[in-house]
Amino acid sequence: MNKPLRRIAIFCGLLVLALLLRDNWIQYVKADSLQSDKNNRRVIIERYSQPRGNIIVDGKAITGSKKTTGTDLKYKRTWKDGPMWAPVTGYSSQVVGATQLESIDDGILTGNDDRLFFRRTIDMITGKKKQGGNVVTTLNAAAQKAAYDGLKNRGKGAVVAIEPSTGKILALASTPSYDPSVFAGNSTTDSNTFVKLDKDKDQPLLNRALRQTYPPGSTFKLVTASAALESGKYEPDQHTETPKRWIMPGTSRPLNNEGNIPCENATLRVALQWSCNTVYGKIGADLGKDAMLKEAEKFGFNKEQFVPVRSSASRFDTDMNASQTAMSSIGQYDTAATPLQMAMVASAIANDGTLMQPYMVDELQSSTLDTVQKTEPKELSRPLSKENAQKLQSMMETVVEKGTGTNAKIPGVTVGGKTGTAQHGVDNSGKPYAWFVSYAKTSSGSPVAVAVVVEDSDANRGDISGGGLAAPIAKNVMQAVLNSK
């Protein structure tokens, strides 16, 4: 009986061998794909197993982490002044995941980023737990607060403030906002709260500063004025040959001005001071679509921006006839801009014609505060020559000094700005959007350019004008930046 017994022994050995091979297959060959499978709960258990790194503003953390109870996801995200900072940070929720900075720099915040590999290895050897790093932003807490407080009282809207010389984003506010803390956890309450916010008709989760495009209205005249100056055919104080009643080319429709303002044959400066549609519409039509498009794109239109959070592309149509070009040149027809875009326009003008790439992450740090990556300011384009930029600055300063933007005056500081009141909806039936874009200037250059849009208001139509609703907010934001310098 020994021969069959030996064969049985071989057979049993083969059974064990089969198990060993299978074990190698699942624990070695397939290990990585099983480990990182999105349905494998270990992925999120690991993710929330230690306090998350923080997002820093002015040296202070605006986020935190809190130990949870009754779940295997140990730590959840908390925010200080969540609604104010939500457009900057985005959310990081155990139940719906992360967005914006929380998502883009997730690797740093969780400590899993490849750039932290060395640190992680040392921690592993010394037996320390893995720790997340910090994201240091460029934001200015005072400016952000001024922006958020100003918007909060006005309903829906957004503010973007930029440091023109570097492109650093100083304020990024959007209302109505939400508190990311309320759905940061893992419970049904968290998930229900998120669904409710997501379905809210006021769209609190929408980051209006980056992701909503509005008709820019008269603020777009800054782009048209830039194109005019760059063409070499116009000077700020040279009279434009504009009739009192200007009929758009190829149509029998006149382009109207708002109210009784001195637009006939006005100079660029006066036309900007009073926001003459006829003058800038005609300039746009005269320069032509191509020149206008080229200038708009130099300012960043028709392109998504990454700050590093993605912003929607603003739009200047690439296929228009002369009358459509005229309408577009005063920020109507289908011209659309994000608040970020208009802040970039103001910023480029204030920075003597050089547009810097806007950004809001200054530095990524490891858990021991070593710099992992530092953002260096980068030039994006030169929409204007220095001379033309300074000419346009003086025109914008006139607007604030004695035009539609007087509400933005700051004593002892040079302020340049432009108002806008954009009509929209069928037959302009929607409540107009009130715009104000501006910059402040001191002897050492311009520390801040800002764009404000107030989307909706309970005030009646007549009262909505960029100068009335948006300029005071812009003023407060600029003042906050000036005071913190």
Added chain:
Amino acid sequence: MSSMSSSSSSATHTSTIGAIGAPSRRNTELALLVFAVVIPVFAYANVGLAIDGKLPAGLLGYGLGLGLLAGVAHVVVRRFAAYADPLLLPLATLLNGLGLVVIWRLDQSDHLQRLAKLQYGAFHPDAPKQLLYSAIGIALFVGVLMLLKDHRILQRYTYISMMGALVLLLLPLVPGLGMNVFGARIWIHVGGFSIQPGEFAKIVLAIFFAGYLMVKRDALALASRRFMGLYLPRGRDLGPIIVVWAISILILVFETDLGTSLLFFGMFVVMLYVATERTSWIVFGLLMSAVGAVGVASFETHVQSRVQAWLNPMHEYLLSRKGIGGHSEQAMQALWAFGSGGTLGTGLGQGHSDLIGFAANSDFILATYGEELGLAGLMAILVIYGLIVQRGLRTALATRDPFGKLLAGGLSGAFAIQVFVVAGGVMGLIPLTGMTMPFLAYGGSSVIANWALLAILIRISDTARRPAPAPAPTPDAEMTQVVRP
């Protein structure tokens, strides 16, 4: 471990037979037992340090308990089976000890405690119960060695064994006694205890097969016709194999357990082959297994769903997540546990195999070893099982009587098949069945029955290696001695 090296050479494989003055190897066993107790104690300390950051309170008691059990077993072997195989007891002790550690480790899981409270209203730790079962198992081991002086005595109970096995196998089908646990009817419920009679039936059935085949082997082996290179058994000799086959099919259909069915039929074919040395029986056995499995699978939805879950565990997981009844996420969770363990594992107490949920410490216990000890640790455990099987088969080879050969070969073969079926099922090599890993997994029946099985193997190995008694000097021999001058 010189006995291992001698067994590797076929030339010396019979060296233990009747080798007068062969070493008893009891001291080898004792030395190995020290490791088999110390390793689990270290593992236990490791789990406590990983989970609570301190040595577990029960460390001393647990270490002493395991040490005491191993010590008692060793003393009894030394006294009653002095020439027994020195590897079997340490290997089983190591597995039992590691099993206890991981069962204790899973007792500490918040997730499993919550689940238990949800399901049963209260959570009771399993490790103390398993320690009790181990003690009972060792007691049975001691009892078998003390009472069973010679394994050939079991031969007398051939037909009683058959009746006993049938009763044990049919018990789970008795209304009011049998329970359906996770889709398999292989449990009975007596006075607050759940018993898996199949584990005991395995041993009793092996005794019956050994006794029966020893008597019938010549008829089965010789009275056959040759056809196409195979020896075809006579019709009437086919009777027994058809009966066993039919019983296996009945188990499969009524107890819906593929594993138990495969185990019994497989064991019978192995023993039939050893008894008759006819390869044709293997061919018949494989054919009948295939016919039975495919036949039953064609109408038995339970078997079909098991096969489906095996072929596509991810699909099964997603269905279960959607709350569709009759689906289980365990198979996929086990695969994730193995994969997440990778090569070296997370370390004891630091994995998340508790995600498997119910039966994490019984049917699925291997997944915890896979995750926390990694590929390396799990392969070691599989090799330990392989060693037990090979030592059992070695015992069968060395035994002089056919009954002992058949019994040791059958028990070892059944052990190997069980390990393959369970481990293969958990690792997704074959469809999942409702059996557990011998010695490792939580479950009284399994631990107790397998200690009894081990006792029988040790008894047979003792008989095999025991030196033949020196021929008694007779007076006649004295008188006929030739005295040379």
